[in-house]
Amino acid sequence: MNELSTPQTTPSWRACKAAQQPSYPDAAALAAVTADLRTRPPLVFAGEVDALRRAMAKVERGEAFVLMGGDCAESFADNTANNIRAKLQTVLQMAAVLTYGASTPIVKIGRMAGQYAKPRSSDTETRDGLTLPAYRGDAVNDHAFTPQARTPDPTRMLDAYLRSGTTLNLIRSFTMGGYADLREVHSWNRGFTANPAYKRFEAFADEIDRAMRFMAAAGVDFDALRQVDFYAAHEALLLEYEDAMIREDSRSGRLYSTSAHLLWAGERTREPQDAHIALLAGVHNPVGVKIGPRTTPQEVLALVDRLNPQGDPGRLTLITRMGADRIRQALPPLIEAVQADGRPVSWVTDPMHGNTITTANGYKTRRFDTIMDEVRGFFEVHRAAGTHPGGIHVELTGDDVTECLGGGEHIDEATLARRYETLVDPRLNHQQSLEMAFEVAEMLSR
């Protein structure tokens, strides 16, 4: 059994420039929290992290496809059994559709159990002449618009740690206890053919049903399929929190982030010489980097140099978030540079963050069709380049919120007001998520 202990030294990110960090008014309180976190048990284990690396190596080789999904920002208020179950169920249903459509294993990763810190475009928010610190995620401050709520409070990191732990506990019970059994997942899918939104997928759902019945008749041991691997990921934004969650694996002497299986650096914090990349460079987990439409081939190669100098399999994922109108021009030169370099990466599309708009009635939203157009562009570009479209990264929830426009339910601008609940970015609702899975399954099977 490999043991994880708190290391003497962690990656040297402190000398580097660090963007998007909260300004805590009380340095002693911050130090007390991080000292406490260093004594806490890991949330994930080195062996699980290594298993995800092996799965990501398959993605690089085109032998598996990644599905990453969850809230833009998890909230403490939504840290409930029902909310977690609905999100998990949505991701598992999408995965079932994709597995069948692609006849390829799906690596299932939740933006869950730790997605509590947010980078923002502006450090402040002004309402009716009052300017306060921007909301930066429940691990930092409270969304309520009062000076007290918006003041960064380091003790919220402890709360985030504990809630991440309870979320993981529930995820583990569901995915290990038979809840994710393929037969159950399929039974969740019944219902959708009755909904007009799914008319066009009826034949596909019938096919899945037939395949399940065939397997059962052929005596497939469904009990062997009772358990599924489900991994947790979040943006490694809060340097103090992430640093405090690093542990050393006694067997190998390697450092692991134990706050999640996979961590990514966001588009706003991915400068190759900056602190976030330094922190990720120092841990053995699989890591991701979000890259936007202005990313240059040189920057991508600098990220490969920093994060995967030896070209180890399963280490680095590039999550492109270009915008539907940019991806077909912006992605090919980056792919070309990475191909010429030769070190492996997996390519994942985030079709959400490059396609955010604000409606006339003031809602930050995204159009389902535009989102799907970016996914289509991602497939087209990779197919043309001969590289593997490795996965999708989406902001979604298991609830029937009305945050993104369009989809089979034809959510329009006026409807957004009905259930607009996100704290930061608009998420696909349960139906829109399934619809996306069906469309992506078609793209994959082509």
Ligand SMILES: O=C[C@H](O)[C@H](O)COP(=O)(O)O
């Ligand atoms: O989730 C991503 C970013 O945190 C988010 O898009 C920033 O939103 P803002 O432009 O409202 O700060």
Ligand SMILES: C=C(OP(=O)(O)O)C(=O)O
């Ligand atoms: C902040 C996010 O994305 P990006 O860094 O790509 O803007 C996010 O994934 O919520």
Ligand SMILES: [Mn+2]
């Ligand atoms: Mn977001």
